[in-house]
Amino acid sequence: MTTTTLKRRNFLKGAGLAAVAGTVAAPAIAQSSPEIRWRLTSSFPKSLDTIFGTAETFAKYMSEATDGKFQIQVFAPGEIVGGLQALDAVQNGAVECAHTPVYFYTGKEPALGLGTGIPFGLNARQQHSWWHFAGGKDLINDVLARFNAVSFACGNSGTQMGGFFRKEINTVDDLKGLKFRIGGLGGQVLAKLGVVPQQVAPGDVYPALERGTLDAAEFVGPYDDEKLGFLKVAKYYYAPGWWEGGAMLHLVVNQQKYSELPKHYQAILFHACEAANNWMLAKYDAVNGAALRRMVGAGAELRTFSPAIMEASLKAANEYYAELSTKSPDFKKGYDSMVAYRNDVLPWWQLNEYAFDTFMIRTRGRA
Template sequence: MERRSFIRTTGLAGVLAAGVAPAVHAQPVIRWRCASSFPKALDTIYGGAEVFAKKVHDMSGGKFQVSVHAGGELMPPFGIVDALQNGTVEMGHTVPYYFFGKDPTFAIGAAIPFGLNSRQMTAWMFEGNGLKLMREFYAQYNIINFAGGNSGAQMAGWFRKEINTVNDYKGLKFRIGGFAGEVIKRLGGVPQNIPGGEIYQALEKGTIDAAEWVGPYDDQKLGFNKVAPFYYYPGWWEGGPQIDFFLNTKAYESLSAEYKAIVEAAATYAHVDMQAKYDARNPVALKQLVAQKVQLKAFPKAVIDAAFKESMALYSELSASNPTWKKVYSDYANFRRDQNLWFRFTEAQFDRYMQSAKL
């Protein structure tokens, strides 16, 4: 069978199942650089880009090569959007909400307080209007995005002192990623947007009073339990944060159809792989942290209620002042409403029972 005819009739899944690469023998050798926002020490989140690079290499028969560079190697961890906009690198691996200062709409592509969980986020992206709307938005930055990972619901981070009331946020210097800092600010806190590789020193030296990252597996690697005693949950600002592959539009459009298919397949694989790793590794790490006398603390309901109220007020204000935010958030909010209705009867009830059962 002629190769291109085979691809048309079987699709990418059929090609991969058959163990052949799509027309790679006719393709040129391509070398791209991927700038990560994460330190190499974090094999889960930084490793997502390495998983992507390996899949691209393997599916292209080694003709499409992507080198991955940790945050700070090619540019500052939060310099990726500027670099892609200028064509300095071909792609990056990052969390969109890091760039909310350019436009709050970036945050919707990752996570916003009291937003979608990881499954709902994937559903909005792949089956709802999420990918379409975010790509329309990113186009003005010369970027096309592909889902590139998710951590699942996160912990709320490490605190030097307990949070018993909303007043305990007053003046609290809190390292918190991206857009959620706007809500912390409204609660009286002082948000600090610090890259992952720099958090430990800031917390150790007392430059900040609290810090959140992802969850037990990463947090243990970063050593936060050595410098702050209270480990809070839940991370109400990150119910399902999506990490993205950002590609320079011109670089992507220069690829052949076969290479574009490989990029999409590799990104989707990395997306699923990342959360599988977090879900498998976080429980073990949490047990280890508790054994080391870490004090797990749940936020009081009154604190979460106050955060919810401020979050909804912020979204209303943005919808009134930012047409792009309003367009994307309106669709997101409608999708979230239906998802919460469905999950209330299924996932939530099942999870609640299983977590109370003595297995």
């Protein structure tokens, strides 16, 4: 037998094995990477291209990472359910998932406020760190399991603004009777100071402020506030939004639908959420400054909450958390975890991050 003949037989033998392997592997791959179609309801209107766009960005990442096999259609509030009913829709299976801040649902369980962030809590980086490395994820998902859901960090606004007010707020007494659109636990804290908190879906805030059924409204920050047109009906723009030092959004997924996913699809979903989380925070950092300058040029009058208001608000917050801790074991567990984490990281933050930022702010005109 010649060398050429041997090579030919070996080639044919190898090709035959490859063909057999192909007939076995192809169906296995198809089975492990099924075509999936999900619906996602967002709590935010399409006009807010960053916060609504985060859900669209997440869906794009899912499609790209699965060669188009995992498609997620994103719906605005009102197209399937209202913005404040997103968790209910996930729980009952009306949709497979939602993009929403879980603090919208503190009426179901106060501990959910910790998932998004509580007044005088954590900034964006600290919230994300607490979520992944200090027990936050498990605490919140233990609660959401009662609502047939599991959540993933999927966006952060950074520290929010304090909102637009129709009149100046100089003293604690000026807060009494103020009808203020505010989400999460911040409204309950301010209620202790006389505010009348209103939880209004984002798309309904402007008309309520225009009609005077609201005296003030906070949403996210300059970029979105400009789009929502608050400056047209309220000119005093306050900072900081101490109730949302770093507001985390979540992808909330129906538990059964998530459990049915192949493991590698579950992994892709997690990483797509993390990528969308980074996209949202980076986008807001890029656009808020210019939006603030435009609004100041258009007549917005910037104000900061007085030290007296800040101190009174902090005192009210601590009192409220003590009350919640006696009523909700889940809240107490989560709050104690968050406080311990905050106490641990703030000295490092003060020494390094804060020192660097304050120096750069003070010297920014020298470059």
